[in-house]
Amino acid sequence: MSSIFLRMSVLFVLLGVGLGYWMGMTHNFIVSPVHAHINLLGWVSMFLYGLFYRAFPEAAEGRLPKVHLALAGLGLPVMMIGLTLAVFEVAGLMPIAQILLILGPTLVVLGMIVWTVIVFRATGRKVVLAA
Known part of the structure; x- marks a missing residue:
């Protein structure tokens, strides 16, 4: 789980930085909200999720972390496509x-x-029970 989130985060930072670079080159900042969300929710949040799951490997076990991954991994791209269209x-x-x-x-x-x-x-x- 940790590695998946860490890898997703670096893909998002590449996208976010690339978008920022494009905005700077073209002086067209209309997609600034998309850029900001990709960097914050994509790079920062995903990276922090990855670090958390690395620090607490037992937290990555079970169904709930998979639900978390699906919601986070799908939610941001869906939102960014909608925001870009808007x-x-x-x-x-x-x-x-x-x-x-x-x-x-x-x-x-x-x-x-x-x-x-x-x-x-x-x-x-x-709680640790004594034997």
């Missing part, structure tokens, strides 16, 4: 953009909620 105001695709801008952030928030549960489970007080 900021460019692509004619005819605005209804799809609106759907993606509801679905994507919902998946991201649900992923954060699942991750919160995982963090609390992994960092909660452990």
Whole structure:
């Protein structure tokens, strides 16, 4: 789980930095919100997820971390596609953009909620029974 999130994070940072580079070259900053979300949710959050799962390997076991991965890994791209369509105001695709801008952030928030549960489970007080 850790390696998957770490690898996803570096792919997102390449995308985010590439987008920032393009904006600087063209002096067209219309996709700044896309750039910011890719860097924050894609690079930073995914990297932190990866580090957390590396520090607490037992937290990566079971079904819940897989749900977290699916929600986080799908939510951000869906949201970024919707946001890109919205900021460019692509004619005819605005209804799809609106759907993606509801679905994507919902998946991201649900992923954060699942991750919160995982963090609390992994960092909660452990009771050791004496034999």
